[in-house]
Amino acid sequence: MEIxxxxxxxxxxAPNDPRSVARAMAPPSRFGxxxxxWLTLAMALAVLLLIILTGWQLWRGSSLAIQKxxxxxxxxxxxxxxxxxxxxxxxxxxxxxxxxxxxxxxxPLSIATAVYLTELAPLWLRQPIVSxxxxxxxxxxxxxxxxxxxxxxxWLRDYPFxxxxxxxxxxxxxxxxxxxxxxxxxxxxxxxxxxxxxxSVSREILxxxxxxxxEAAYALGATRWEVTRVAVLSYAKKGLFGxxxxxxxxxxxxxxxxxxxxxxxxxxxxxxxxxxxxxxxxIANEFTEATTDLYxxxxxxxxxxxFGVTILVNLIAQLLLKTMTTTxxxxxxxx
Amino acid sequence: MTMKLSRxxxxxxxxxxxALASVxxxxxxxxxxxxxxxxxFHLLVNGASSVNWDFFTHLPKxxxxxxxxxxxxxxxxxxxxxxxxxxxxxxxxxxxVYLAEYGTARVNWVLRFVADVLNGVPSITWGVxxxxxxxxxxxxxxxxxxxxxxxxxxxxxxxxxxxEVILLVPNGxxxxxxxxxxxxxxxxxxxxxxxxxxGIITGILLAxxxxxxxxxxxxxxxxxxxxxxxxxxxxxxxxxxxxxxxxISPYDDWHRQAWAGALVLVTGIFCVxxxxxxxxxxxxASVV
Amino acid sequence: MVNLLMANPDPTVVERAExxxxxxxxxxxxxxxxxxxxxxxxxxxxKRAISDVTLDIASNAVTAIIGPSGCGKxxxxxxxxxxxxxxxxTRIKGSVLLQGEDLYSSAVDPxxxxxxxxxxxxxxxxxxxMSIGENVVIGLRLNGVRxxxxxxxxxxxxxRMAALWDExxxxxxxxxxxxxxxxQQRLCIARALAVQPEVLLMDEPCSAxxxxxxxxxxxxIYELKTQYTIVTVTHNMQQAGRISDxxxxxxxxxxxxxxxxxxxFTNPSERQTEDYITGRFG
Numbered sequence: 001m002e003i004x005x006x007x008x009x010x011x012x013x014a015p016n017d018p019r020s021v022a023r024a025m026a027p028p029s030r031f032g033x034x035x036x037x038w039l040t041l042a043m044a045l046a047v048l049l050l051i052i053l054t055g056w057q058l059w060r061g062s063s064l065a066i067q068k069x070x071x072x073x074x075x076x077x078x079x080x081x082x083x084x085x086x087x088x089x090x091x092x093x094x095x096x097x098x099x100x101x102x103x104x105x106x107x108p109l110s111i112a113t114a115v116y117l118t119e120l121a122p123l124w125l126r127q128p129i130v131s132x133x134x135x136x137x138x139x140x141x142x143x144x145x146x147x148x149x150x151x152x153x154x155w156l157r158d159y160p161f162x163x164x165x166x167x168x169x170x171x172x173x174x175x176x177x178x179x180x181x182x183x184x185x186x187x188x189x190x191x192x193x194x195x196x197x198x199x200s201v202s203r204e205i206l207x208x209x210x211x212x213x214x215e216a217a218y219a220l221g222a223t224r225w226e227v228t229r230v231a232v233l234s235y236a237k238k239g240l241f242g243x244x245x246x247x248x249x250x251x252x253x254x255x256x257x258x259x260x261x262x263x264x265x266x267x268x269x270x271x272x273x274x275x276x277x278x279x280x281x282x283i284a285n286e287f288t289e290a291t292t293d294l295y296x297x298x299x300x301x302x303x304x305x306x307f308g309v310t311i312l313v314n315l316i317a318q319l320l321l322k323t324m325t326t327t328x329x330x331x332x333x334x335x
Numbered sequence: 336m337t338m339k340l341s342r343x344x345x346x347x348x349x350x351x352x353x354a355l356a357s358v359x360x361x362x363x364x365x366x367x368x369x370x371x372x373x374x375x376f377h378l379l380v381n382g383a384s385s386v387n388w389d390f391f392t393h394l395p396k397x398x399x400x401x402x403x404x405x406x407x408x409x410x411x412x413x414x415x416x417x418x419x420x421x422x423x424x425x426x427x428x429x430x431x432v433y434l435a436e437y438g439t440a441r442v443n444w445v446l447r448f449v450a451d452v453l454n455g456v457p458s459i460t461w462g463v464x465x466x467x468x469x470x471x472x473x474x475x476x477x478x479x480x481x482x483x484x485x486x487x488x489x490x491x492x493x494x495x496x497x498x499e500v501i502l503l504v505p506n507g508x509x510x511x512x513x514x515x516x517x518x519x520x521x522x523x524x525x526x527x528x529x530x531x532x533x534g535i536i537t538g539i540l541l542a543x544x545x546x547x548x549x550x551x552x553x554x555x556x557x558x559x560x561x562x563x564x565x566x567x568x569x570x571x572x573x574x575x576x577x578x579x580x581x582x583i584s585p586y587d588d589w590h591r592q593a594w595a596g597a598l599v600l601v602t603g604i605f606c607v608x609x610x611x612x613x614x615x616x617x618x619x620a621s622v623v
Numbered sequence: 624m625v626n627l628l629m630a631n632p633d634p635t636v637v638e639r640a641e642x643x644x645x646x647x648x649x650x651x652x653x654x655x656x657x658x659x660x661x662x663x664x665x666x667x668x669x670k671r672a673i674s675d676v677t678l679d680i681a682s683n684a685v686t687a688i689i690g691p692s693g694c695g696k697x698x699x700x701x702x703x704x705x706x707x708x709x710x711x712x713t714r715i716k717g718s719v720l721l722q723g724e725d726l727y728s729s730a731v732d733p734x735x736x737x738x739x740x741x742x743x744x745x746x747x748x749x750x751x752x753m754s755i756g757e758n759v760v761i762g763l764r765l766n767g768v769r770x771x772x773x774x775x776x777x778x779x780x781x782x783r784m785a786a787l788w789d790e791x792x793x794x795x796x797x798x799x800x801x802x803x804x805x806x807q808q809r810l811c812i813a814r815a816l817a818v819q820p821e822v823l824l825m826d827e828p829c830s831a832x833x834x835x836x837x838x839x840x841x842x843x844i845y846e847l848k849t850q851y852t853i854v855t856v857t858h859n860m861q862q863a864g865r866i867s868d869x870x871x872x873x874x875x876x877x878x879x880x881x882x883x884x885x886x887x888f889t890n891p892s893e894r895q896t897e898d899y900i901t902g903r904f905g
Contacts, residue, residue: 019819020819021763021768021777021817021818021819022738022739022819024763024767024768024770024773025516025738025763025766025767025768025818026766026767026768027735028516028518028732028734028735028766029518030732032518032520032521033518033519033520035520036519036520036523036524037433037437037520039429040429040430040432040433040436040437041433041437041438043425043426043427043428043429043430043432043433044429044430044431044433044434044438044446044494045430045446046426046430046490047430047446047449047450047453047490047491047494048446048449050453050487050490050491051449051452051453053464053468054456054460054461054464057463057464057467057468058460058463058464058467060467061463061467108363109363109366109367110363110367112359112360112363112364113360113363113364113367115360116357116360116361116363116364117364120356120357120360120361121360121361121364129364129368131612132368132371133367133368133371134608135371135605135608136367136368136370136371138544138545138548138604138605138608139371139374139548139601139604140547140548140549140550140575140600140601140604141548141550141551142548142550142575142578142579142582142597143374143378143548143575143578143597143600143601144370144374145579145582146578146582146593146594146597147373147374147377147378149582149583150377150381150582150590150594151373151377192370195367195370196367199367223349223350223352223353224353224356224357225352225353225355225356225357226349226352226353228356246455249455250455252457253455253456253457253458253459253460254457255457255458255459255550255551256550256551256575256579260579260582260583280457280459280551283459283463284459284551284554287462287463287466287554287555288554288555288558299463300463300467303459303460303463306457306459306460307456307457307460310455310456310457310460311452311456313455314451314452314455314456315452317455318448318451318452322448505748507744507746507748508748508750508751509709510706510709510742510744510748511742511744511748511750511811511814512750512761512762512765513706513709513737514704514706514737514741514742514744514815515737515738515741515761515762515765515766515814515815515818516734516735516736516737516738516739516762516766516818517734517762517765517766518734518765521765522765525761525765526750526761529750529752530750530751530752532752
């Protein structure tokens, strides 16, 4: 090799550094590093800005209404735009009831499916089912609502609802006339929307249970189901509860599909066949119709309530989840 | 009087329970997937025949008149996605870079937590916020407002996916580049982000698919438009919005078109998801 | 900071075959020193990783750093190009002089240090998104060199120096990861050499390679030492005996003994050195 040895340069980066390459390279600047760090920091702080901005905007937009109604806003059940009397209770009720119905239907199904996918299903079947569930998650709310109006509601009205009425009509929950659009329909459609998220997060939770737990149970001669019940499910309890709360958070905020099937009537009724109204739905339906300032502010306040509630629920869910799995897997499942 | 089960009986009962559990959970899985099949079936049955040339080339007809199409809604959606990307992609990606490469454990934990919580906020909230920020101030619905609302949804979404993939880049590459005397920021941009580029793009595509189907934030920002939008400061049509408006209307012809629109929208979203699947094929946890 | 600013020269002027202004050191005269390390100590947080190391690295020679796992070898060579600063909460005390200049003075930019003191790692890591050719010149490119002719010349030179040119000259566009393990490591050596450092630090470069690839790299090290100063960490004592001129034995963060390789391996002064060499612990 004919490369000659360069003599040692006298000082660091000296201009007379005879090494050809050193002279060809540009001097490094420390400015670039600092600038880039500040830039990316500013972008990352955007999330803080976002949450503060949202809270502030909602608060500011509802200040009149808060002044006028105070805490009674949350406990009054009159929603009368004409008389300018606004109470959020029917919507709080509707949101809670429809979400609870959804959880009641979705949680057992989701967790059972997650168990199937992680513990009991044959290996070749797992990925296809997971992909199908991801596809279900990708369906936009408005399309499910469309299907809800024209397919689900007529079917519910003709078959399951009359059956339920026949079986349980003696209870207040299934009494009264059947319209189709109802609190129950709202709950069912929310259930369909939250099935994927509870399933995938539960699946991540179950997958993160160390194999050691399972092996220990197998070594004692347990059957597959017993291993699942004893070693996996009890270990994963907290995480599974977190996934349920996450599903609840999602259910509380469901807007389009619910609006299209729940009937949009602000009333508090025991019968699940009666139409209802949720916090998100009333905003969706009436925001552009709000004729007076107070009306608009009342809707802003509903938005504030919804924001506050979902933040709280999501906070609890994230705390529960973070103690069980690594951050990456749980949040990847969320998306 | 308790009867002691013989060992054989007990074992058989446990096997039965085992089988029952398998069957029950399988049925649950089938029930979870069922709505997917049903929705698709009805989309095809009700919508396929209406997805025709007219649909893609004509504007909506006046109220009550049959016929027409949704071309302005399709283009409008694309425009809104572009506007949203202008905000969502730079902030999300660069923010994700910060969380992965810089910062302290405590600060980053807080920012991550806030991002995760934001990801669970109902999308209609963003519509309300942007209404207050933009629509009221500039006294009108606009494509800008709609794009902003969608962009705000994108930020925490892309931030987390970007952060995840950058964390997956093995440290050896960073060390090798720094050992060559390359500046830190150049290492991050030209080596780390380049290595993670597939994952970053995947995250962006998934975010776009997600907000492409969003309706609620657009209800009182973009608002919808029966005609072409010629100025981004004016209301603009969007496909999910149009579907919603038509679906809740009393006109049968509009219902037919709503199904067609829904089929087109779902197909678009699924194409993006398939693209993502192709991009990530065979690369489960690594970015290499 | 004046000495950090270099006038941006015309990179088309490529200095070739420069005559050295100082005579090469011969075996009879005292060896020129590349590094002078005095009382170097390093802490990771509260834990002291290196204690009071004083050591001189001779120019145009191979110095091997040996010792059992966890003795501070890798940490030590990372102090020679300031790579330890990538780990948060490290603290250093003592001095390291490179060709008589203080490596750790506040006027010095670590990036320039790393251009002069190159490094090859235990696990070969060619950048996965780049071809072989791109890998070699990436250090130059990212440090501002644009002239394509210059880059091509450095590309061929570096690959020749790494004894890889003949094997890959027709495949420069192929991905860096398409090479075998040994070839990848030589690619990493070429990449490090492309920025024309004065020193090449090697952190167990052969530990992940098979014997044939290892032999090739050892041969390469032997040839490179005429042009560069080489410091290599190795857990393989036989390798140290084969290729190095000087050997330093570290144990639990302290430098136990340092001297010409022949002396260390045949007649060590310290009892601990002898115990390690003869395999009584390790």
